[in-house]
Amino acid sequence: MTNMKKNAIVFDFDGPLVNSGWDKSIHILFSSFVACWDTGFRKFLHPDNLEIDINKMIQGFVKYPGAPRFQQLSAVVSCIVRNKPESVKEPYELGVDENLQKEYKKLQKRYNEFYSGLNNAAARLFWKPLPPVRKVIETLSKDYDLYVASGIIQEILEKDFDHYGFDRKLFLGIKGSDPAGAIDKAEILKQIKNSGYEDVLFIGDSSKDLEYARKAGVKFFRIKTADDYERLMNQIKNGLPDEQDIWEYTEQELEIIKSKVLFLMKIYASGKKLSYQDITRWINTGRFSP
Ligand SMILES: [Mg+2]
Incomplete structure (x- = not known):
């Protein structure tokens, strides 16, 4: 890939992109x-x-x-x-x-x-996308390569992605798990990282997501509510953020x-x-x- 951007941002699907509460x-x-x-x-x-x-x-x-x-x-x-x-x-x-x-x-x-x-x-x-999500995706896609990494089975993930009307053109990859669960988010993040980016940021919503990010050696940001997107967009002006605090339910x-x-x-x-x-x-x- 010759048109690759320097850094990539990877979204978890459930939570950061689509708000399904509990x-x-x-x-x-x-x-x-x-x-x-x-x-x-x-x-x-x-x-x-x-x-x-x-x-x-x-x-x-x-x-x-x-x-x-x-x-x-x-x-x-x-x-x-x-x-x-x-x-x-x-x-x-x-x-x-x-x-x-x-x-x-x-x-x-x-x-x-x-x-x-x-x-x-x-x-x-x-279930609905968090309100700022579409705008955030559009803005970030100008400076970063965007991906989705999810624990959802690939086929279902792609259907869900289309169901909510996200624009496939703004993403370089939409990657889910296999039915047996052998491919998890850590695996997907590693693959993305190894494809040649200087830095990768994973945007997730669970402490397990932070674990996956650490395992793959990429940065992490947690989205819990729409306000967190405002925080992200502010922080990202100074480079990719990295939040390593663990939290529990x-x-x-x-x-x-x-x-x-x-x-x-x-x-x-x-x-x-x-x-x-x-x-x-x-x-x-x-x-x-x-
Ligand atoms: Mg999630």
Whole structure:
């Protein structure tokens, strides 16, 4: 590439480009529960006291925000099965018997379908780009090569990108993960960095994103709200910023996520069927009907 600019800026998709609030967190946890409930992994759950389960699940979840979906799933399942907040590559690592190891494919399939169903409904009804985003992209594209690096599966990422009407011409690459989750954001950032830029800045929204940036040896900036974009545009006048402060979910944030997921888990365990739309509407408005 001869027309490459000196520096590149890479955006995470969920959060920095499209604001989905706590929805994805709730979707990940609730879909993991549904996948266990609907398969042989149900035997590890506590129908009479689902609080036990959500308290375990959350331990795995907080370690993998923004990670590829099957990595997130396996970390949550690992907490349910063996109280260990670590993702696994193969189901035997969970220490379950052979029948359940075979059943794990079914669990992944159920998770995939349910999680995508919830995300699609929420994207249609509620999720939107942060207000300053389009202008920021346009401005930055003049001086920097722009990319997207996301934990979302490539095919879904490209669909989402188009769904929100972002302009592909302003980006040099839109890069997501593979279905197995072997390619993560660190991998993508490394590839971009190695393609010859002097400096690369990754714009993310989770502490996991900072971890990916460090692993790839690139700079980092955190976007949590629209105001952070104003901060970014000010700082960038003096060169690419680099923010290395780690942060965790606050207790309050986790309580909100937990209480919402627990409510949905109880409904699901009662046998009542809700549509994806009902669920996303309840998460976003507190009501099941429009
Ligand atoms: Mg994100």
